[in-house]
Structures are given as C-alpha cells and as structure tokens.
Amino acid sequence: MRTRFSLLDTPSPNLQLEANLDNAIAHYFQKRALTLAEIPEYQDLVQRARKIRLDTLNGLPSHLKRFRGVLEGAGVRVIEAKSAEEARRAVFDIAKRHDVKRAVKSKSMLSEEVCLNEFLEESGIEVVETDLGELIVQLAKEKPSHILTPCIHKSQREIAELFSRVFQRDVPDEESAIAELARVFLREKFFSADMGITGVNFGVAETGTLAFVENEGNLRYCALLPRVHVALMGIERIAPDMESLGTLLTVLTLAGTGQRAGAYTTLLSPPEFGRKAPEQDRFFYLILVDNGRSGLLSDPKRRETLACIRCGACLNACVVYRHIGGHAYQAPYMGPIGAILMPGIHPKGTERLGFFSTLCGACREICPVGIDIPGQLLAVREQFFHHAARSPAKGVRYLAFLLASHIGRHPRVVSLARRLVRPMLAIPYIEHVLGWGKARDLPVPASRSFQERFWGDHTDAA
Amino acid sequence: MTTQTLLEQFLKQAERLDVAVFPHGPTPALKEWLDKIRTATGFQEAWVDPAMENSPPFLEEALSESGFQSAFPLEPREIDSSPNVALGVARADFGLAYSGSLAFIKTNPLVTLVPAGLLVVLDAKKILPAYKELFLELTSPLPAILSLVTGPSQTSDIEKKLIKGVHGPKWVAILLHG
Amino acid sequence: MAERIGFFVPCLIDHFEPDVAIHAIEVLKFAGFVVVVPKNQTCCGQPWFNVGLPKLALPYIERFVDRFGGLELDAVVVPSGSCASFLAKHAPETAKRKPGLYKKIKELSAKIREFSDLAYGKLKDVPLAMPRPTRVFYHNSCHMSRELGVLEPPLALIDQTGGVKREEIPLPLPCCGFGGAFSTLLPFLSYRIGERKLEEIAKTGAEVVISADSGCLMHLSSIAKKRPSNVRFVHLASFLYEALPKP
Ligand code: SF4
Numbered sequence: 001m002r003t004r005f006s007l008l009d010t011p012s013p014n015l016q017l018e019a020n021l022d023n024a025i026a027h028y029f030q031k032r033a034l035t036l037a038e039i040p041e042y043q044d045l046v047q048r049a050r051k052i053r054l055d056t057l058n059g060l061p062s063h064l065k066r067f068r069g070v071l072e073g074a075g076v077r078v079i080e081a082k083s084a085e086e087a088r089r090a091v092f093d094i095a096k097r098h099d100v101k102r103a104v105k106s107k108s109m110l111s112e113e114v115c116l117n118e119f120l121e122e123s124g125i126e127v128v129e130t131d132l133g134e135l136i137v138q139l140a141k142e143k144p145s146h147i148l149t150p151c152i153h154k155s156q157r158e159i160a161e162l163f164s165r166v167f168q169r170d171v172p173d174e175e176s177a178i179a180e181l182a183r184v185f186l187r188e189k190f191f192s193a194d195m196g197i198t199g200v201n202f203g204v205a206e207t208g209t210l211a212f213v214e215n216e217g218n219l220r221y222c223a224l225l226p227r228v229h230v231a232l233m234g235i236e237r238i239a240p241d242m243e244s245l246g247t248l249l250t251v252l253t254l255a256g257t258g259q260r261a262g263a264y265t266t267l268l269s270p271p272e273f274g275r276k277a278p279e280q281d282r283f284f285y286l287i288l289v290d291n292g293r294s295g296l297l298s299d300p301k302r303r304e305t306l307a308c309i310r311c312g313a314c315l316n317a318c319v320v321y322r323h324i325g326g327h328a329y330q331a332p333y334m335g336p337i338g339a340i341l342m343p344g345i346h347p348k349g350t351e352r353l354g355f356f357s358t359l360c361g362a363c364r365e366i367c368p369v370g371i372d373i374p375g376q377l378l379a380v381r382e383q384f385f386h387h388a389a390r391s392p393a394k395g396v397r398y399l400a401f402l403l404a405s406h407i408g409r410h411p412r413v414v415s416l417a418r419r420l421v422r423p424m425l426a427i428p429y430i431e432h433v434l435g436w437g438k439a440r441d442l443p444v445p446a447s448r449s450f451q452e453r454f455w456g457d458h459t460d461a462a
Numbered sequence: 463m464t465t466q467t468l469l470e471q472f473l474k475q476a477e478r479l480d481v482a483v484f485p486h487g488p489t490p491a492l493k494e495w496l497d498k499i500r501t502a503t504g505f506q507e508a509w510v511d512p513a514m515e516n517s518p519p520f521l522e523e524a525l526s527e528s529g530f531q532s533a534f535p536l537e538p539r540e541i542d543s544s545p546n547v548a549l550g551v552a553r554a555d556f557g558l559a560y561s562g563s564l565a566f567i568k569t570n571p572l573v574t575l576v577p578a579g580l581l582v583v584l585d586a587k588k589i590l591p592a593y594k595e596l597f598l599e600l601t602s603p604l605p606a607i608l609s610l611v612t613g614p615s616q617t618s619d620i621e622k623k624l625i626k627g628v629h630g631p632k633w634v635a636i637l638l639h640g
Numbered sequence: 641m642a643e644r645i646g647f648f649v650p651c652l653i654d655h656f657e658p659d660v661a662i663h664a665i666e667v668l669k670f671a672g673f674v675v676v677v678p679k680n681q682t683c684c685g686q687p688w689f690n691v692g693l694p695k696l697a698l699p700y701i702e703r704f705v706d707r708f709g710g711l712e713l714d715a716v717v718v719p720s721g722s723c724a725s726f727l728a729k730h731a732p733e734t735a736k737r738k739p740g741l742y743k744k745i746k747e748l749s750a751k752i753r754e755f756s757d758l759a760y761g762k763l764k765d766v767p768l769a770m771p772r773p774t775r776v777f778y779h780n781s782c783h784m785s786r787e788l789g790v791l792e793p794p795l796a797l798i799d800q801t802g803g804v805k806r807e808e809i810p811l812p813l814p815c816c817g818f819g820g821a822f823s824t825l826l827p828f829l830s831y832r833i834g835e836r837k838l839e840e841i842a843k844t845g846a847e848v849v850i851s852a853d854s855g856c857l858m859h860l861s862s863i864a865k866k867r868p869s870n871v872r873f874v875h876l877a878s879f880l881y882e883a884l885p886k887p
Binding site: 020023024025027028130131132133136149150151152155156159175176178179182183186187190207209215216217218220221224225242243245246247249250257259260261262263264265266267268269270271272273274 | 475558562563571572592596597604608609612613614616617619620621622628629630
C-alpha cells in the first residue's frame with residue numbers, strides 16, 4: 001500500500017455506490033431509532049460497557065491468563081498466534097491433521113485480517129462463506145465493504161445479476177428469491193463440510209465461555225455440524241465475567257443493528273463446547289490471535305482502540321465512509337474503526353487512513369463503548385508525521401504545514417500574505433490550494449481584515 | 463419486577479419479533495399455524511426434541527392432525543445430507559422479557575435451527591428480566607451449549623431489507639402455559 | 641456590573657468575513673457586555689492540532705495566552721464553534737508539551753464561551769425580529785455540538801426571532817465535509833459531501849443557511865457559488881445583528 005491521498009479523491013463521485021450506501025444506512029438508522037426510543041437507559045448502558053472494556057484492557061494480561069487457565073484446565077486446545085502468518089498456519093495445520101476438504105465459514109473480520117481464505121484455498125481446501133453478505137462478496141470475488149453488512153455496497157439488482165451469472169439461472173430481482181437460493185446452496189455445504197470456521201464475539205475469562213452472536217443461523221451450523229470447529233478470537237475480545245458479557249451483548253446488537261438481541265446467541269462452554277470431544281471424533285480448537293494488538297495495548301494513548309466490539313455502527317455514522325464505501329480503505333477494517341485500528345496493528349501504508357475523516361465526531365457519538373475515535377485519529381495523524389523525513393509524500397506535507405504555521409504565527413505576516421495571495425484567490429495557510437480551487441469558487445479574502453479595521457491599519461503591540 | 467410485568471414485556475417483544483403466542487392447549491389458532499407451515503413447506507417431518515420431558519398429549523394430536531410425522535433428530539454426525547424438516551418442537555428453559563428471547567439449555571440445538579418452523583413450549587413462570595438474571599440461573603459448570611433464539615432467522619444483508627428464514631426457522635411460535 | 645468579555649476573532653472571520661466580527665461585537669454590546677478586543681491576535685492553532693502536528697499549534701496557544709491573559713476577563717467569547725471547542729477542550733492537553741504553558745491556558749480555557757451560548761443567556765427575552773419573513777436552515781457545526789455540547793442556544797435564538805421559519809432535515813448527513821485539513825487533503829471528497837449537504841438543504845426550501853461556525857459556512861458557500869442556487873449563507877452573529885430591535 002502506498003501513501004496516497006488522491007486515491008479516492010476523484011472529481012467524479014460514484015453515484016451508484018453513494019445511493020446503495022444511503023439506502024441501506026437509512027434503513028439502519030430507522031430501525032435503531034425505533035428500538036432506542038424505548039430504551040431510555042441506553043446511554044447508561046454505554047457508559048457501563050465502556051468501563052467494562054477499558055478496565056478489561058487495562059488488566060488484559062491477567063484476564064487472558066485466567067481465560068487460558070480455565071480452557072486448558074478443561075482440556076481445550078488453545079493455540080496462540082502472534083502474527084497473521086501463524087494464525088493462517090495454525091488453521092491450515094488443523095485442516096491437514098483432520099483431512100479437511102471443505103470448510104464452511106461464518107463471518108469473521110479477523111479471518112479477513114489474517115487473509116485466511118486465500119491461504120486455505122491456495123492449499124487446496126475449499127472455503128465456503130456462509131453469511132449471506134459474505135457469500136455474495138465471495139461469489140463476486142470481492143472483499144467485504146462493511147464489517148457487519150459485507151455487501152452493503154451492492155444493490156439488490158446487482159446481487160440478483162451476480163446470482164444469475166454464478167448459478168446459471170434466472171434469479172429475479174427479489175430479496176426473498178436471492179436468500180432462498182443461498183439457503184439451498186449453503187445447506188448442502190453445511191451438511192457436507194469437514195470443518196467449520198468461526199470468529200468469536202467474546203470470550204469470558206471467568207468461565208471460559210465463548211459467545212457468538214448472529215442473525216441468520218449460519219454460525220450455528222458452522223460451529224456445531226462439521227467434525228472440526230476452529231474459532232478465531234482476537235486477544236482483546238475478553239469479557240471478565242458473565243455479568244459483563246450480558247452488558248456487552250446488549251450494547252453490541254443495539255448499536256450494530258438496533259436489535260435487542262441477535263436472532264441467535266450461542267454460548268459454548270468448556271469442556272465440551274457443544275461437542276462431545278474427543279470420543280466422538282469431534283474437535284474444537286481456539287486460536288487466540290495477537291497480530292499487532294500487543295503493540296496497541298502497550299501504548300496507553302492508543303489502547304482505547306482495542307475496546308472496539310466490532311458493531312459496525314461507526315461506519316454507518318461516518319460521512320466519509322458513506323461516500324467512498326469500504327473498499328476505498330483497502331484494508332480489512334474500514335470506516336472510522338478501520339482508520340484507527342489498521343495503523344495500530346499494521347502501520348505500513350495504513351497511517352494515511354487517519355486522514356479519512358473530518359473529525360466530526362459522529363463515530364464517537366454512536367459508538368456503544370464510547371471510544372474517542374476522533375482522539376485516536378489525531379494520534380494516528382501524529383504517527384503519520386512521526387517519520388515524515390523518510391517518505392517524500394509525508395515530508396512534503398510536513399513542510400507545507402510547517403511553512404504555514406510560520407506564516408500564521410505573526411499577524412503582520414498573515415496580513416501581508418493575505419494581500420499577496422488575494423489576487424491569486426487563495427487561502428494563506430492551507431496547502432493543496434489548487435485542489436480546493438478546482439472544486440470550489442475560492443472565497444476571496446477581505447481587502448482589510450477585521451483587526452485592521454478595528455484598530456486602524458497599524459496593528460502594533462497592544 | 464412481578465411475574466405479570468415480565469410476562470407483559472415478554473409478550474410485547476415477541477409480538478415485535480413476529481413470534482406467535484398461543485395458549486397451552488388445542489386451539490384453532492394453533493391448528494391454523496401448523497397447517498400454514500405444513501402447506502408452505504410441503505414437508506411432513508417434525509423433529510420433537512428428545513430432551514422435552516412429557517410433551518403434552520394435545521400437541522401430539524395437533525401435529526398428526528395437521529399431517530406431521532414426529533421424528534427425533536439424530537446426532538449431527540449421523541445426518542449426511544441436508545434434511546427437509548418442516549417443524550421443530552422443543553421446550554425452552556427460560557424466556558427473557560427484555561428481548562423476547564427463548565433460552566435452551568438441554569435442547570439439541572439442531573431442533574431449533576434446521577426446521578422451517580419452530581414451536582416452543584414455555585412456562586410463563588420461567589420468564590426472567592434479561593441476560594444478567596439468566597446467567598445467574600446457570601450453575602457452574604455452565605451448559606456445553608446455551609442457545610438463545612430471538613425470533614425468526616433473519617438477514618438484512620440485501621439493502622438492509624429484512625428477510626426472514628435464511629438458515630434457521632422462518633416461523634416461530636410459543637405455547638405458553640402456567 | 642457589566643461582564644467584561646474578551647473577543648477572540650477566528651482567523652477565517654478576521655481575513656475573509658470581517659463584518660461577522662463587527663456584527664458579533666455589536667450583538668454582544670447590545671446584550672450588555674463590555675467587549676475587550678486584544679490586539680494582534682492570530683489563529684487559535686487548531687489546524688495544526690487537527691492535522692496531527694500539535695507542536696506547531698503551541699506558538700498559537702502561547703500567543704493566545706499572551707493576548708488574553710491578565711486582562712481580568714469574565715469570559716472569552718469565540719464566534720466560531722470549532723475554534724471555541726479547540727480552545728476549550730484541546731488547547732490545555734496540547735499545552736502540556738511546553739513547560740509552564742498548561743497552567744496559563746487552563747485558566748483561560750475555562751472561560752471560553754461560544755458566541756451563541758454566551759449571547760443566549762442575555763438575549764432570550766429580547767424581541768428579535770427579521771424585517772422580512774424568512775425560511776432558514778440552521779447548520780449544526782460538528783465541533784460545536786458534539787465537542788462543546790452547544791446545541792440548543794442557536795436554535796432557541798433563531799426560533800424566538802419573529803418572521804423566521806426554521807426548516808429541518810429528518811436524517812441529516814452528520815457533517816458538511818469541511819474538516820479543515822481534510823478539505824485540503826481530499827478536496828474533491830470534501831466538495832462532494834458539501835454538495836450533498838447543499839442538496840439536503842435545498843430540499844427544505846430554506847433561503848438562508850445560518851451557522852455559528854465560520855469554517856462550515858466558508859466551505860458550503862464556496863461550493864454553492866459553483867451551482868445555481870439562491871441560498872444565502874449567514875453567520876449567526878450577522879443574523880442576530882439583523883434581527884436586533886432597531887432603536
Ligand atoms: S469503534 Fe465503536 S462503533 Fe465502531 S465498530 Fe467498534 S464498537 Fe462499533
């Protein structure tokens with residue numbers, strides 16, 4: 001990935017994409033408003049959830065130790081993956097060990113993060129996405145563009161056309177017809193798969209319980225039917241105890257979809273995790289993935305980013321996301337959370353994401369754990385300029401801002417600059433003036449500033 | 463909160479979720495619901511959860527009257543091709559007033575997942591306020607699976623429009639007693 | 641005794657819309673404040689803070705402290721929501737990078753009041769009226785509402801003005817797309833968002849867009865000028881100035 005800003009900054013907006021996102025996101029906000037209107041204590045819940053998440057992160061090593069202790073005490077196979085590479089390898093090794101030909105998979109952003117599908121498929125293992133939205137992007141050979149609604153960028157008509165092409169039949173432009181086709185197609189996969197791969201919403205340190213939330217039922221199939229179940233969990237997704245789990249589950253669905261609960265909430269607890277292992281040849285593995293999270297955790301200024309419970313709400317609220325869609329971020333996590341998480345776990349080439357925001361704060365307002373996303377974005381921006389000297393693109397920007405800051409410091413220099421640039425219709429202290437100018441009628445600076453008018457032309461010391 | 467207010471809240475949420483609630487007994491409404499599923503799916507098989515102790519006799523009758531054939535679900539590994547099941551019948555251990563969720567502890571989770579319709583027997587006295595109280599009810603060690611079902615299976619993946627019955631039941635109904 | 645307030649002039653107003661500052665001062669005087677305007681003010685430093693170069697904002701904070709410190713002011717009024725939010729909410733944290741600065745700015749920070757917030761306290765019972773019936777749209781500045789929490793005062797002031805009908809948008813875009821540095825780094829995207837905002841506003845039928853943030857106003861009006869539109873963009877201070885009871 002290169003550090004480029006102009007990437008999405010084209011003079012011609014993608015109107016179809018905008019319309020698709022607008023339409024879907026309007027539905028989201030309507031549903032959410034209806035539900036929250038009847039939950040006056042919602043903001044208190046958010047504060048409670050926030051406290052739970054921050055406290056958990058502050059003591060994460062000990063919570064993790066406890067969690068692992070409970071699991072291992074129950075004989076559960078826990079694998080630690082430091083990197084994406086290790087995580088992919090671990091899943092692959094399990095697949096080989098159990099002679100897996102076909103895997104069914106429920107939606108897991110973590111699996112996208114570690115590029116699991118590509119790796120397994122290159123190794124000859126068939127991977128079938130079973131969440132409807134994920135299946136749609138898989139069939140379209142695309143990537144998810146939203147962490148909750150992977151195909152949010154597509155209209156129903158586009159999906160019907162895709163299905164018609166892939167399944168070689170006439171699929172009508174009706175949501176129920178599309179869903180029914182997917183249902184029949186996937187059912188056969190569920191019952192013939194050797195391995196199910198899922199993410200994890202929360203792991204409970206106190207009990208070793210794993211909590212999964214979904215609406216379709218596909219996750220349940222993936223976790224319960226195949227011989228082998230592999231669950232991938234980020235090390236930060238710990239709830240200390242069952243009570244805090246309850247709070248987190250509540251805010252997760254309220255914020256994510258405006259539902260009081262997902263249609264299916266599945267809690268699997270050790271030692272069996274829903275399967276009578278191993279005497280019936282049924283196996284469960286948990287892969288705990290770090291992949292850069294420890295780095296964020298050890299930085300007190302950036303730790304808060306890990307409080308995210310991946311509800312997806314900040315994407316819907318983000319005015320930038322709503323215009324460029326998820327693919328523009330060129331990263332597994334998109335939107336505001338992507339912009340603060342990616343530079344933390346994978347800084348190379350992703351620091352520029354910190355600038356994909358107007359800092360309007362709508363994300364912080366909607367976040368069910370109250371993450372100060374604008375504050376984290378500012379930290380990412382600082383990180384961007386940290387090694388400015390090493391990259392020409394960064395260096396140029398740094399120098400421009402440095403120069404502007406020197407001009408702006410002295411009232412008389414600003415006034416002089418204003419007079420100089422007035423004929424050029426430009427603003428004295430922002431770079432990319434031409435970019436502004438191309439898209440806008442540049443505002444004309446006043447011939448005399450307020451201060452000059454107020455105090456006369458000689459603005460000497462007070 | 464009193465049992466009565468919990469029940470009222472639960473029923474309100476059930477209604478929002480489009481979950482039908484019938485009294486515990488043979489009623490025309492129940493028959494109509496069963497017939498609807500029988501006709502809509504064209505399937506006969508009804509999975510009755512083996513963990514469902516003393517299933518009420520009127521239910522057996524109602525099922526056969528609507529043309530269902532009761533069967534007991536197999537262990538997952540014994541099912542080798544995707545079965546066509548019209549109806550799942552199970553007893554919920556608890557209901558949650560806050561969300562209208564049904565909690566199952568002993569039930570084979572496939573009974574509440576594979577069929578096109580789901581009929582749940584629930585004791586009105588077993589309605590708890592929310593997750594917190596439910597989790598307090600569970601004694602350690604926790605059940606291998608705690609399964610919560612909140613309305614029909616659904617997705618909003620296509621233009622955020624609600625579609626019911628994606629992989630799990632499209633129709634859910636409750637037989638409420640006590 | 642009348643309250644003594646310091647007047648901070650946001651740089652966009654100073655150099656692009658000086659009338660707004662004059663209007664704001666007139667409104668504040670009408671409201672009974674003694675208005676002090678320190679000389680040689682500069683930008684508050686927010687642009688550098690927002691772009692991720694907080695160190696470059698320090699000289700600006702220092703100047704602010706130098707200009708406004710020791711004047712025995714009851715409040716410092718800022719007629720732009722986002723500058724007010726920077727000075728009130730972020731300047732102290734930023735100042736910690738320079739020994740001694742934090743203490744000085746902290747004290748002044750606590751006195752920062754956004755213009756409409758301060759004016760509302762004194763104007764709420766004044767019979768404001770527009771000469772002609774006007775349909776207006778109030779554009780909420782993100783920093784002003786979400787950071788500072790000033791949401792009601794401007795709405796209340798507009799709503800109490802005779803002859804004014806305020807239009808609203810049911811599910812508005814959360815931001816106009818200006819974002820300061822954002823508009824310079826991603827100018828077309830910023831433009832597009834602003835354009836969408838203007839489309840929303842056009843649907844309401846409002847003829848006047850009022851805001852209390854000079855950045856949003858400049859952004860939106862610079863886009864509107866490229867399109868066929870008769871909408872006027874007015875700072876809340878100018879709107880109130882026009883609506884004050886005439887002697
Ligand atoms: S940052 Fe907050 S709003 Fe965004 S996905 Fe995470 S939890 Fe949800």
